[in-house]
Amino acid sequence: MSTIKINVLHTGEVCVSPYLPYGDGAGTLKAAGIGVKKEDRLWLPVSAYLIEHPKGLFLYDTGWDRSMSPDGVFDKKAQIKSLGSRLLYETNQGRVPAGQAVGEQLAAMGISPSDLDIVMISHLDCDHANGLPQVRGAKRIVVSADEMAFANGGPAMNRVRYQDIWWKDSGIETFDWNGEEGPFGKSYDVLGDGSLVMVNIRGHADGQCALKITGEDGRYVLLFADGGYSTRSWKEQIMPGICADPESMRKSLAWIRDMSEDPRCVESLANHDSDVVPHTIELRSD
Structure with a gap:
């Protein structure tokens, strides 16, 4: 019997405008x-x-770094320093309770970080990549080449959205697509056996990847x-208030809906769904 365990961890919280997750047509401001x-x-x-896999330990996204909340409580000054941008702080704030x-x-x-075989970053936004210092020492840290190019270029707003202080000393590598x-x-x-596949779902960010974890x-x-920001997002096909490419976002949301409704899908999870609590999912093959 082969088992894959997916541990859903919450690494604090992010405070955002209600028009960010569900602001379809509300406007950027x-x-x-x-x-x-x-x-x-x-x-x-x-x-x-955290994914416990027969071939090793893997992490998908890193959440917030402790530097966002040095004492486990909301800390404006610390956050601005950790984010590297006062403007970015005005868009989203965070808090990380002790131990999270x-x-x-x-x-x-x-x-320990050195026990992690691969850390996979969905995309380089702050609440996904800011925690990279927490896993420095992992055997590999990877993100799509498309996402790195988007973070280093793209529209003018990316100069605020992305700050390379989150990843520049992490040893992060980029990968090119090897599937369709x-x-x-x-x-x-990721492993060449179809069990961990990073799938491009651009729209929110050009190189963003979902992770499909498949059992035997x-x-x-x-x-x-x-x-999407919750199950509601794909069920109702609700666009977020900010996305880099609205047409691609719609296509990605439709794909997420189709994949989520497939009877083989055990769970389908958004990173910021307030209805999801930390838990462990097991894919068993008897």
């Missing part, structure tokens, strides 16, 4: 929180995923990062 009352903002979980940074949770499981899965026929088979019996778990 509202989605960025401009003119939105503090009391109307939403606190959403920031997830990372990904490195702390791994340590509580008896896992997904809405754009671009995927990366063909059942799978889909982790779709910011391809």
